[in-house]
Amino acid sequence: MKIKSLILALLAPICLVCQENSAVAEKVTDHIYRIEVKGSVNVVAVIESDGVLLYDTGYKGSGEAIENAVKGFISLPIKAVYNTHYHGDHTGSNDYFISRGVKVYAVGKTLERLGDGQKGELWTLGEGMTEYAESHSGSDVVVYMADEKVAIVGDMLFEERFPYIDTAAGGDITVYLETQGEIISSLPADVKIIGGHGRVYSLEEYEALNSLLWETYDKVKELVMADESLDAIKAADPLAGYEKLQWHLVNKDKWVEIIYSSLR
Numbered sequence: 001m002k003i004k005s006l007i008l009a010l011l012a013p014i015c016l017v018c019q020e021n022s023a024v025a026e027k028v029t030d031h032i033y034r035i036e037v038k039g040s041v042n043v044v045a046v047i048e049s050d051g052v053l054l055y056d057t058g059y060k061g062s063g064e065a066i067e068n069a070v071k072g073f074i075s076l077p078i079k080a081v082y083n084t085h086y087h088g089d090h091t092g093s094n095d096y097f098i099s100r101g102v103k104v105y106a107v108g109k110t111l112e113r114l115g116d117g118q119k120g121e122l123w124t125l126g127e128g129m130t131e132y133a134e135s136h137s138g139s140d141v142v143v144y145m146a147d148e149k150v151a152i153v154g155d156m157l158f159e160e161r162f163p164y165i166d167t168a169a170g171g172d173i174t175v176y177l178e179t180q181g182e183i184i185s186s187l188p189a190d191v192k193i194i195g196g197h198g199r200v201y202s203l204e205e206y207e208a209l210n211s212l213l214w215e216t217y218d219k220v221k222e223l224v225m226a227d228e229s230l231d232a233i234k235a236a237d238p239l240a241g242y243e244k245l246q247w248h249l250v251n252k253d254k255w256v257e258i259i260y261s262s263l264r
């Protein structure tokens with residue numbers, strides 16, 4: 001290990017906490033980097049011959065940090081940005097790139113939900129790109145790059161936790177888990193999968209996570225089918241033992257609510 005990377009490796013865990021707008025790049029293939037913003041959300045950089053494409057823009061105020069992270073591995077301009085879905089942790093720095101003359105693209109349903117200053121232009125999906133409705137946010141784009149064997153799946157993958165489901169915007173947990181299955185069966189065994197939050201997954205790991213989530217789903221479903229009320233289901237604690245999947249936005253009770261509302 002080079003001295004510089006050793007120092008960076010030692011500093012990284014500290015700076016994820018201390019730097020307001022940290023953006024840390026990790027090489028996935030020769031042409032693709034995962035940039036983790038504020039230790040929480042992923043931006044994916046794809047290097048082409050004449051510039052860099054970004055998928056998502058992290059939080060508001062993270063644009064410069066993302067741009068600097070890109071400069072750390074390639075000296076090419078950022079030529080276009082694409083949004084996987086509308087959530088603010090994925091589109092927050094759209095305004096930064098728009099103000100610098102970079103084209104920012106999103107599909108229609110995402111564009112509709114973006115605020116002023118964050119709205120880019122209409123993204124016409126090309127080969128290997130699929131829009132999924134009613135799963136996570138009402139509109140989520142998944143991109144598979146066959147040349148690189150890399151899939152960018154946005155929030156169709158949260159590392160090892162209960163996924164956040166935006167039911168108000170049309171998200172639905174049953175469709176979400178089915179869509180994960182659809183994505184999994186469309187990908188080759190040696191694919192690298194970059195989700196919206198967390199490390200790069202193998203197909204096997206993505207499958208295991210999907211099975212684990214179905215397992216929790218079935219435990220709640222059993223009680224819903226037995227006509228138990230939402231309160232009674234929560235009290236019965238069907239997800240005891242799955243505490244490791246909890247995080248600040250989705251704890252066990254919230255997960256029960258998400259499944260319950262999808263089945264009722």
Ligand SMILES: [Zn+2]
Pocket residue numbers: 085087090136137155196
């Ligand atoms: Zn999201």
